[in-house]
Amino acid sequence: MCNQTTTAEKSSPTHIYFDSPEKHCRGTDYLCCSISDIISEAKSLFNLAFPIALTGLILYSRSIVSMLFLGYLGDIELAAGSLAIAFANITGYSVLSGLALGMDPLCSQAFGAQRHKLLSLTLHRYVVFLLFTSIFISFLWINMFNIMVYLQQDHNITRIGQRYLLFSLLDLFTNSFVHPIRIYLRAQGITRPVALASFFGTFLHLPISFVLVSHFNFGVSGVAASASISNFFVLISLVAxxxxxxxxEPTWEKPSFECLTGWKSLLKLAVPSCVLVCLEWWWYEIMIVMCGLLVNPKALVASMGILIQTTSLLYVFPSSLGFAVSTRVGNELGANRPYKARLSVAVAMFISAIMGLSALTFATALRDKWALMFTSDTQILRLTSVALPILGLCELGNCPQTVGCGVLRGSARPSTAANVNLGAFYLVGMPVAVGSVFYIGIGFSGLWLGLLSAQVCCAGLMLYVVESTDWEQQAKRARMLTCIDIRQPDDFDCNKGEVEQPLTCSA
Structure with a gap:
């Protein structure tokens, strides 16, 4: 086991990646871990990440079914569906997913600190919060046609895409329940129910799509409706x-009017988490919008849709590891074991590097065959084949960056991660993409070169932030966050902390 030593002196910072074991075991407050400790931590991460990855692959297969049905309907339907999905991701799914991730540090640290009421209270607050948010998002979806025409998108593609969104409105409210429940369970190390529920919903997705699209000829509307219906079955089966x-039962408290209060504290974590997710999600969707401004937008938008589906597949694995390390870091900090949190980070970062190399190999090896699953159009096939190796290079940076985001979420630092994404994607990547496409004239591949520059920059910054973390200080912040510091003076008010006001205080 890793052992923590104590001293009155302040220890010098340690390098969790490169310092030798001898250095860690010498002096005070250093990480002394054997090979068995590392293997044990890797197993813990795997036990958490595997069901999450399985869930991601199941959900990905559902999106693939939708894309295949869109391709079956025709290239313009495929382009319209890709545009509608891009708009939905920018204005809806990314926002709900990002806001829900504000639960991560609260739930994982509260569970590690055995603050069970805080777990349930956080779940109830976020469900109500996301439901209110979904109402506002639905107004944007209803007006998608006017918005996209204003952005100079093709009228025919946009009109079909509008129908897709109208039949996806149910999905907003379903996700307002699914996301918080998933995080509530994951914080406790419970991941199998979500995988089983996702499998059940996806199992129904194919026959529902076939009936609505092929039998009743509902077209794009049928593709959207089948996705919403299958996701609703995921929610029903998960709750059941x-x-x-x-x-x-061990962590459940009945909903009360208390969940309608404390939203200011909630927003302190929810908004930065949302910005963190949206900055990255929006990049991919902005690329689809930029494709609509180029010559022959139908082929470019369709190819970009296929490539984004590919990144979604590859993203399943680092994101699952990121969720796992977020839970591990949060649990260990909440339990006041910073040395274990630091070990988990080191192991996760090493695994993420292996994932990046594997993704590069996959994208390069299948560059000439991958798009054949979606279309037979020669122009779309050529565009996809050229961009896939660049996409693979992007994953070398994306994997450690995604895991690093998980580390910062688990330690309640979403604002830091959001600043990293903002600088990398929009101050570095966006100028490179715009310059490559519209000024140098590289065209479609220039968009992916912009993403590559953003991912390299983002990975470097994220590794620096994670490596320079003071884990003892993060453990103190976790005690403030959950209001359980036993060393507080008798007259200490958890709502008036001298160092940092706790985000949530629960009896």
């Missing part, structure tokens, strides 16, 4: 499993 199995 939880209730029947009783896995919620």
């Amino acid at each position: 499993y939880i209730w029947v199995s009783g896995i919620h």
Whole structure:
């Protein structure tokens, strides 16, 4: 086991990647870990990440089914569906997912600190918060046609895309429940129910799509409706499993009017987490919009849709590891074990590097065959083949960057991660992409060169931030966050901390 030593002196900072074991074991407050400790931590991460990755692959297969049905309907339907999905991601799915991730540090640290009421209270608050947010997002989706025409997108593609969004409105409200429940369970190390529920919903997705699209000829509307219906079945089966199995009982509290209060504290984590997710998600969707401004937008938008589906597949693995390390870091900091949190980070970063190399190999090896699953159009095939190796290079940076984001979420630092993404994607990557496409004239591949420059910059900054973290200080912040510091003076008010006001205080 890793052992923590104590001293009155302040220790010098340690390098979690490169310092030798001898140096860690010499002096005070250093990380002394054997090979068995590292293997044990890797197993813990794997046990968390594997069901999450399985869930991601199941959900990805559902999106692939939708893309295949869109391709079956025709190239213009494929382009319209890609544009609608891009708009939905920018204005809806990324926002809900990002806001929900504000739960991560609260839930994982509260569970590590055995603050069970805080777990349930956070779940209730976020469900209400996301439902309110979904109402506002729905107004944007209803007006998608006017917005995209104003952005000079093709009228025919946009008109079909509008129908897709109208039949996806149910998905907003479904996700307002699914995201918080998923994080509530994951913070407790419970990931299997989500995988099983996702499998059940995806199992129904194919026959529902076939009936609505092929039998009733509902076209794009049928593709969207089938995705929304199958996701609703995911929610129903997930809630049923939880209730029947009783896995919620150790940490469950009945909803009360208390969940309608404390939103200021909630926003302190939810908004930066949302910005963190949206800055990266929006980049990919902005690339689709930029494709619509180039010559022959139908082929470019369709190819970009295929490539983004590819990145979604590759993203399943580092994101699953990122969620796992976020939970591990949050649990260990909440339990006041900063040395274990630091070990988890080091192991996760090493695994992320292996994932990046694997993704590069995959994208390069299948560059001439991958797009054949979606279309037979020669121009779309050529564009996709040229961009896939660049996409693979992007994953070398994306994997450690994604895991680094998980580390910062688990330690309640989403603002830091958001600043890194802002600088890398929009101050470095965006100028490179715009310059490559519209000034140098590289065209479609220039968009991916911009992404490559952004990912390299983002990975470097993220590694620096993670490596320079003071984990003892993060453990103190975790005690403030959950209001359980036993060393507080008798007259200490958890709402008036001298160092940092806690984000949530629960009895």
